[in-house]
Amino acid sequence: MQPVELPDKIHVGPVIDEGHSLASVSDKIGGIVLKRRITLGWVFGLLISFAVLQNLMAGAAWLFIKGIGVWGVNIPNGWGFAIVNFVWWIGIGHAGTLISAILLLLNQSWRNAINRFAEAMTLFAVMCAGMFPVLHTGRPWLAYWLFPYPNTMDLWPQMRSPLLWDVFAVSTYLTISAVFWFVGLLPDLATLRDSAKQRWKQVVFGALAMGWRGSARHWQRYEKASLLLAGLATPLVVSVHTVVSFDFAVSIVPGWHTTIFPPYFVAGAIYSGFAMVLTLMIPVRQFYGLQDIITIRHLNNMAKVTLATAMIVAYGYSMEAFFGYFSADTYEKFMIWNRMTGPYAPFYWILILCNILTPQLLWFKKNRTSPFRLFCLSIVVNIGMWLERFVIVITSLHRDFLPSSWGMYYPTIWDWAVFTGTLGMFMTCIFLFIRVLPMITIFELRMLLPGARVKEPVAQ
Amino acid sequence: MSEQKTWRSLDELSSTDGFKEYLHREFPRLAGEWVDDEGRRNFLKIMGASLALAGVTACTKQPVEFTMPYVEAPEKLVAGKPLFYATAFPISGVANPILVETHEFRPTKIEGNPEHPASMGAANVPTQASILGLYDPDRLQTVNYLGEIRSYASFMSSFVGMLAKQRAKDGAGIRILTETVTSPTLFAQIQEVLMLYPGAKWHQWEPTGHGRRMGAQMAFGQFLNPVYHFDQADVVLSIDANFTGEGPGTVRYARDFASKRNVRDGVMEQCRFYAVESSPTSTGCKADHRVGMKPSEVAAFVRGLASAVGGSGGGGSKFFQSVLKDLQSAKGKSIVIAGEDQSPEIHALVHYINQALDNNGKTVTFTASLESKPVDQWADLQSLVLGLKSNEVDLLLILGGNPIYSAPRELNLKGAIQMAKMRIRLGQLDDETSEFCQWLIPEAHTYEMWSDAPAYDGTMTLMQPLIAPLYGGKSTHELIAAFTLTPEKSGYESLREYWQTKHTGADYETWWRHSIHDGFIKDSALPAVNATAKMITPQPVGSGGDGYEISFHADPYILDGRYANNTWLQELPRPVTRLTWDNAVVLSEKTAKDLGVTDGDRVEIGVNGASVQGSVFRLPGQPDGSIGLSLGYGRTRSGRAGNGAGFNVYPLRTVANPWTAVGAKVKKLGETYKLAAVQNHFAMEGREPVKSGTLEEYKKDPAFAQKESETAPKGLTIFPQEWKYEGYAWGMAIDLSSCNGCNACVVACQAENNIPVVGKEQVLNTREMHWIRIDRYYKGDVGDAESYFQPVACHHCEDAPCELVCPVAATNHDQEGLNTMVYNRCVGTRYCSNNCPYKVRRFNFLLYNDWDTESLKLQRNPDVTVRSRGVMEKCTYCVQRINYAKISAEKEDRKVLDGEIVPACAATCPAQAIAFGDLNDPKSKVSQWKREKTNYSLLGELNTRPRTTYLADIRNPNPDLGGQG
């Protein structure tokens, strides 16, 4: 599709810097995979991430040996870190598909530079998220009971449970994202196949490219399929975090049982997703010298989306508080009051600071266009969004209906081990990804080049 | 299970030919005993074969299992069917009559003895938990001499030698120290010994119960046993008396008292209950007016009352005046009762007050003492110590008790005892006292021996063994017999012979068998005696000057420390403090503030030249400037459970005044020590989980508990259609006016449903496993807050929030409306618990059940799965009992009768506060209760439509004192 040319003054720079030709982008991006030597920095980063990944291994092992009791969960607080992390990761996993699907439908040319990376990030984030529902069960080895399959007990899952909706939503999301991602990769794999010098690389990429040869007839169906996938993925993205929010909204726990959850969870997801994309994109663009492809304009746009979603989330918070007051329901009122003044109040106020106040800096172009400031800000937002989930899960549970059963929640080192472990896993995957696959969609970039315009010669 | 109460006596069994042959062949050595170790092991085998140790396993392939049938089945034993035997569990010599449920001869569960006036089917906390004591893995398992394992035979041989020496000097060197002896058989045996050895001396001592004993002596000049009739009292004044929780007759008292408290079945009246307490008790929490007073003030109050009812004197506080007025307006229909922890003087005064109020002989009757030989035990102990110090003791026999731990420091019993040349100890544990004895003989548990003991009213109650001594333990009877000319005489023979001498009338055999079968001797209650209490002239109150006043109380569950090693009791939350695994320095809010301490802060209490360290627990209702300390903790050799739990306050007690101490100094230590309470928030936060009202309010508007605002809005559902339950529809109702928070239901449930003990660390992390809990709430300001109890277990909601969110349908509804929880389907997402507004679901965060200790496996109920790690569990309304009854009924082609199914909690409830039955049967007890106007659903506004509902707590405050409090 053609990039919609808007007058440059409302842009901060172009989508892709001048001086790039069809060939040069291929070489530049493909080169990172094919030619570039493995740098010390990359190895170092990979090793660090891999080391942190071991926390997960140790944490999970101990968990399986001793039982869920090694975590801080207890009776009023049946859920703890595991669910907090699950929601957080799933949220992060929303950026990718959102960028590639929704922005594709919205015909936003600037997405092309970042969608591939964001999609990869989505996959990894969802993988991290997917582990928690399994790990947090009392008998993880029976988690497969959540899938409807014929068995010798004649038993089936309980289709009314939000947790089961989760199983369907998350697995669908993972599958569709993966498919979408692979379809997007096809032409680029062909490019790599054709530019690779070593035989084995040719074979590997060749096999993956499935013999893609850029035929016009193929392109025509390809474009259709991508459009359809985008069309399907868009409601999917929205549905996934809606369903995740149902895990809470469907219950009767004060602070969970609220109608605002779906929209404000989705907004929160996009919010944290974009924050994470910024967190990763800014350093990568630095190290691999991609400033000319991932331009300031991209950062600026992402910053704007972040700001917008921040405002939606802010609205969500205020609505929660308002409902609490307006419902005139003892339990709701108390829940909000306890959230703001109770034992976990500090977390609440920190999250307000991280998710609502700090992002206001994005009103200023200066901040939107400074990679460094954006980077710091994105970190703050990531922390804030994690805290939001913590506050939702814990402050609602720890003091519910009967004062007699109120209690506190304190995470243990094993909670932390598993959480940090997934961070390690995530980073490990990212490091491997940027080395073995083109982190930017080459063929779509080409379409942004001035040379790609079709100007038919008049005289025949 | 009432239908199957077909328990039979083992004696009956042993008389049948088949069984004789069985004994003869299988157990040639001990003809008298009905089974020995060999036999027991056989029972273990069949037990191992039965599905008792059911676990939730995840493996698909069933492991190969074996079955070991009897070589010859004992008659009447049907594998898989429980047998019930009548016996009793004596506490401080007073029998608690019970039935013991046995599976293949494994005692597994205690039920009250419904025929017995002292129980009427109910049992109190220590009795319920006693079954665990039987299987305590820390029990002394062998005869032991100076740390070496010996055989009982070798003991006997050396013992004979000692006796030979003693016979020469008429046994002048023999001293026998026992706890309070009430068993007539034992007394007869002791008499026999004293006859043989005129020089021998017998001493009795127990750290508690002194006030009651000597009080009567003071007032009447003779040892009498007061029996209270709460079902006839319109006004009750308790002086520090926890009469529904401690002391003789609690079970019956609780029942009678409840019958005057509950407003139900058309009865619109209620007795009025005043409590004057130096430290809050569960009974006091039920009072219409509860006033906390320092020990000295309590004494003053009683004296004032005594002189006032005696005509002289007057004045006093408004409270005093109203109490006096009420009491006098209810002459002959009131009860004033003094607590176990009050001094003889107070008891004596109270007897006098009752007399002045014309209660004696009406609401309070007196019988001859239950004790075989009542004595001033403190004097008795002192004389023993004198004897020891003067070096005249060669042979000291300590039968039970634990004097070294519990005797006052000033007596220096530890030192004195070692003056005795040979010290023989009969005890269940290798405890503090055993440490200083040469010979240790394992004592048989009550359920391993024959004996007898009177109930609170003197009804003579018989005990029979339910299992052969697990560790070859000996009963007191057997050890005493060792002194006599028939040293090998079994407890059974002694008992049988004693009663033969007592039995008048023909056919002893039948009478004996019936008595054993019933577990007690019909109509053997002691007759009431007429006695006049004289007004005693109290010594002037010794004012402690500055400093704090201490009141000592026996712990409600482990009592004077004798049950400290019972994990069920250790983890059972104390009714008032809700503490587990510890005792505490109980202070009032204000006192704590003055001292600058709060919960968990360690302090040092110094008084009477001794000092102990403990951590603080603030308790509303504790009088300012006073400290409440409970005995029984800080054991050092009680076993794995008791050791290191809490701190020992015995060193602070004096012979002169063991009940209170004045002028105590408290020092803040700056350290903290976490106390594990199962409930940390006591205010209702304006939510009214417990609905309560005064009798007046109730008469004005009986339905006050069913306010519009708190019932679910109609038609606000997307699923208007309701499920119909044909057949049975099980439901439960709990009368909050009756419940006195004694926790018997909790421990009964624990025994019935194989509920594990989790330990203090887990309790601190709010992971306790009790399926039923008794919430305790306060109303009003901290100063004089009213307390309320509310037993909460799974409510079996018809629109259960938990079921909706389970992804694998591990919890769902059955055709009778039970909220089923299927352990072997549960994957453990814990969502159901999150979504349960009552928070009654319990989760096995770790492997809590003990899968290794053999002796504990013996206790398990084979009809209930033993849950493994990672699964959710909760109250099942005792579904195993429901199924049992349903199957029995089906087999007889009839419907289950009302009252045929009684869940463990309802069965044991001394106050009869729980009704269970079929809601589809309008005549069932539970349906009738639910038709009461006071009936309400907890959190009904959530539209969970619970099957368990409550009858509001009605109180009867004195209008003069302005409403409640």
Next chain:
Amino acid sequence: MPQIFKPSANAHARTSIILAVVVLGALGGALFELIADSNYATRQGDAREQPIPFSHAHHVASMGIDCRYCHTSVDNSDYAVVPPTKTCMNCHSQIWINSSTLEPVRESYRTNESIKWTKVHDLPDYVYFNHSIHVKKGVGCETCHGRVDKMPLMYQNASLQMRWCLDCHRNPEKYVRPREFITKMGYEPAEPQEVIGKRLVREYHIQKLETCWTCHR
């Protein structure tokens, strides 16, 4: 030259994909079969090693001894119980007194040590099965335990899977028989089962108990 693969590669590519799908599917099925559904997993048809090669065929078919002579509590308790040694001795103190195969029985009787039988029909520990009510409701021994009169060595007749239990709990009329034929082996319904079954379900008030707590608690 961009041509990396030989023409044959096309065929390879496609077949390999198809193969992968097929093989994975087959593997999954086989695994399920093996872990959950095979006779290996359920022990269906297994004859177990026993201390004494007790032959039901002999005792039931040839001797015509009724099941309840040995399995005494089958109609009044959860357990049908394996009989005590005494029961064997009732006869075998008279007959076959010298047979060596019966030595373990005599030994058990002498030494008073139980005979260690291997359970053949063995349910998981979290399943509570009550024999007496099934007998009362007209479920014949044969229905679950099979033709024991044709079993020289006792073997597990049914899979004992939950699915198998549910089949009868959902449609009892397919299996119930008149009480008088409870212990009959090779019972043939006098009239078609669907007729007699429906009638018995009515007569014996047989409920369709499918809820979990019927067996698990």
Next chain:
Amino acid sequence: MSGHIIEYAHPLYGLMAEFDTPGELVAAARTTREAGFRQFDAYTPYPIHELDEAMHLYDNRVSLATLLGGLFGCAGGFGLCSWISAVALPLNIGGRPLISVPMFIPITFECTILIGGLTAAISMILMNGLPLPYHPVFNVARFAAASKSKFFLCIESADPMFDTRETAGFLGSLNPTEIAEVAR
């Protein structure tokens, strides 16, 4: 092999012309079609929509397949929920009716997306005849550029109008930068 024609190198797959700009390719494609050729294809490093119109490419079967897949998923999802809750395991869950429609929506929706999405991708790949690692066009040395920067047009020998010489001439008239024979 390089660009210039070798005699009698039959059997050919076709003749391939190479262009530098998309514009020229589109023009060439249009002319080719107007000239009556049908069995020909264009190869580009990125999708060029003008080609669809130039070559008359209007294949909507992918969309149709996706629609059907989606509908199937939708029916299947709801069917699964209802069958399990009402037929296979009819349990009383918290007093809710056996078929509680609102609670079946999420799963129904997810199944719709899942099946729909998968059909879209798979049908696209199948209709494109992939995987096809070997294809004659790859025999042209310069064709490697087709996935990078150059634009190709290939008239296949299967076309009835195909004749090596004339077609070569015709291609020449489109002034490509190169013309190559495509061996089978």
